[in-house]
Amino acid sequence: MAVAPVPWVIVIGRISVGLGVGMASMTAPLYISESSPTRIRGALISMNGILITFGQFVSYCINLAFTSVPGTWRWLLGVAGVPPVVQFVLMLSLPETPRWLYKNNQIEKATEGLKTIYPADEVGEQLQLLKQSIEEDEANEAAIGNNLITKFRNAMKHPEVRRALAAGVAVQVVQQFVGINSVMYYAPTIMQLAGYASKTVAMGLSLVTTGLNTLGSFISLLVVDRFGRRRLMLVSLVLIVVGLLSLGLVFNISFQNAPHINSYESTHFGKMCKNEHRVWYDKGCPSKFGLLAVILLAFYIIVYSPGMGTAPWIVNAEIYPLKFRGFGGGVAAMSNWSANLVVNTTFLTLTENLGSWGTFVLYGGFSVIGFVIIYFLVPETKGVYLEEIEKVLRKGFRPWPLKQIEDDDAKPAK
Template sequence: MIVSAPQSVGYAVVGGSDVKVKQQENATPFCGVQAWICGLSAISGFLFGYDLCVMVVALPLIQKDFALSTTAAESIISTLMLGAVIGSLVGGVVADWIGRKPANLITAALFLLGSLFMTFAGSLHTMLVGRFIAGLAVGSSGPCVSTYVAEIAQPKTRGALVTINEVMVCFGCLVSVVVSSSLQGIENGWREMLGMTLFPPIVQLLGMPFLPESPRWLISKYQTKEASAVLKRLLYSDEASQQIIQAHLDVGTFHESFFHAMSELVTDELTRKRVMFCVAIAFCHILTAANAMLYYSSYILDELQTGNSHPVSPLSKEVWVGIAKLAGVCTAVAVVDRLGRRPLLLIGTSLMFICHFVFALCFWSLSATHSELVQNIGEWNLYAFIFAWNLSWAPLMWVVCSELLPDEFRSIGMGLTFGMFWLGSALVNQTLLSVFHAFGTGNAFLLYTTLTTGSLAFVFFKVPETTGLTFEQIALLFNERVAHVSLAHHAA
């Protein structure tokens, strides 16, 4: 069977059957309900980014105030990652068990609780408790937010809506750098830095109770009346709502039991294939070493600027990294539903491959002779790498994985995918400097160039195009074992 792309905006194939449903003709691509859902959910992305980046400036101040050893200070960073791994794995299960909206409310409450512990911490132990709780929130926000938004969004705008969460991650990073740098000269300024995260989750907790539950989750619990009401709010006609619900119930797309879903991971080849495919996508993201490049951007710039009579100021470095990150993801939001997922991943990964190789050339050159021109090339190469990463992998891993996973396993699968991503990222973060020292910085970047080539090959040969497709059409990609070309190309 060859699956063609939707013939018009208003129609979608449901449940792999011949049923077609029509949205209201006056439906806009981005209706008010979707805007509120996206906006409130994306606050978690802002907090995610803020919590990840705030310690760049706050950690030395906390270390000084609490008289911490280097190992104790590093534990403040690693504790958040530990919480993120657990939060990713548990968050997806909770979202399947009690619903997408309640899971996002719990995530907001965890952000608030973690912020309270960190802001008013009087000891290292209290700080670690706060960082662990914040890590739980950071980890659970991945599967909870992306699954909720993906299931609410219409196919034509799904990519942009899910990607907006990554925009807020980047915005949170940039705000944390600016705020932290302005407060670092104030006594106990780190408390104000961390205290900034007290207010956004309160907005979420007040606003999210008024948002609808995911209609797909409601259908999975056979709450068809509630699902129909939500679909009407999302600008689907009455007839279309009933066709969608009946088609899903007829084909048995959903399962009520978490244990049934888990058993399918073991016994059902197609489900296992889709979940492992998403884990492979996360693994390819890890191979680019992008997260570590962000964490150690200051170190890399310092290494490049050694001996420079006009080094870049620390604030300038962090702000430019934040701007490059935000610019990349904003570009992705603007074009992801027009250009497609595959082209952005191919373009971004290719640029990252080139940037890794340019880093290798720069460090090889600087090890032989000092050159301010090479230093400047290396500095702008870092900003180009951050831009390329946020044009591709940073936002699109959320989008592609939320689209490829089956309905009955989406939130759990997202949790598993993000859990593996956090574990792998933590390993790369812990080993990056050791690799630099063991092999030499230039040779290390040659290694990462080679690894990024593997990621590029996987995208080219394996990742399908999902732009504008319903979840049911995406499922047919795996049923028909379509490898990597778009449905529109097949239809042609």
């Protein structure tokens, strides 16, 4: 992409990067989970998500450093190619996971791998547990099928799996339709729409959003096991709606109060702005509402990250019956990336047709719909045994007031 002579080369490069990121998003957590001691496995998988958001923050810092360099975008894309090269070289020294080795009948190598993870006196026990786990997985695979169509057919036969899939897919789609990745991807552009015309200033302010996203990921580690996944998502969505509608209002007021520009001014803005000590977007006039827009954008990020940013992934790790967990998690992840594609490819079109304020209001409407869907479809999974979750889904999850109506109907008549 950095050396692209024409736009279609950038598109091809972006497709390649997208395939790589998609593969890594599935294989990296899996590798970590299969290569970690049981007692710290959850923390290391969570750390993967935290480091992703931290990586976004670092990337914005690097982008900021190149904003005034000739050929800015080529440098930004070119520098982004360095970390994958380093990572590729380092990964050549990584061993396969003990689980993969054992499953492929490389028992000795699997044992050696376990010795690097566990104390010597625990290796025998872990090897036996690994054997049992693989045997159970193979039995489950034989029961549900080994191709996608067969697995889907078998999954749909079980009401608890259907409801788990509905809940798991719902939280992943809602996560994207609140507009978070559009905000993250187009943060500098949004900053300019808010009136900060300087690319350097806009990029610098974008560090606020990525920094808060990282902070929110840390906060989620502290609160998600205390407040629960369902409650955290619902509270997060309420605050997201407040943030998005407030952003829409501020952008609308900013638009209504923007100075009128006629055709003469459009062609002579350079002289006019210089005389009036201001510049037009994106060579533009800074808005007096710009700072408030940045504050609201920061609020939106910090209420999203601990709730809708992390809880959907945790729910999908817990809500499926054991034999369908791999299938369910894969379908949910595919739904997440598909929703991501829809939201991000429509963002610029929406801003052109609805305006920035209308786009934020639309995302707010999606968030309201998401709140209703999650409220009625997703049960709480915090501290609940997998067997109990399966029972709840088999019976059918009933939140208030449906639960109250059901209880009243079940009472014997006097």
